[in-house]
Amino acid sequence: MERTFLMVKPDGVQRGLIGEIVRRLERKGFQLAAAKLMRITPELAEIHYAEHKGKDFYAPLVEFITSGPVFAMVWEGDQVIALSRALMGKTNCLEAIPGTIRGDFASHTRFNLIHGSDSPESAEREIGIFFKPEEFVVYDRAI
Ligand code: CMP
DSSP, X not given: OEEEEEEEOHHHHHTTOHHHHHHHHHHHTOEEEEEEEEOOOHHHHHHHTGGGTTSTTHHHHHHHXXXXXXXXXXXXXXXXXXXXXXXXXXXXXXXXXXXXXXXXXXXXXXXXXXXXXXSHHHHXXXXXXXXXXXXXXXXXXXX
């Protein structure tokens, strides 16, 4: 069983797309393990996007990601990292094909609605940045 960090970005929250995005992940068969609506501080943005520091899109990206609430989530399931990224679609809005979340709803590469970890290493790192162990739920699997 794999875990990944997924986040509805400020544009997705403001456009009322939390439910649509959660629905697609649930329909795929993944299970929500933790979730919260929160604001990302500039300090947290700097940690989360450390790998992009120095790139031309870094400053506007930090401004965007701190501009409103995000919906941070941890999802689990078999191959959830790769499969959730397939559901998301490509980062570049011109390459995100219809049928994916970005392909259906995003028309800008920065305002691309959702973030998803791209490897087991980044999933572990990002989950640790955003969530404490006590924020995870335990399912009793009675149903
Ligand atoms: P994500 O892959 O979640 O994390 C890095 C973010 O930087 C990416 O989503 C986009 O929101 C943004 N980004 C990446 N490339 C560009 C780009 N060329 N122009 C503008 N924003 C970008």
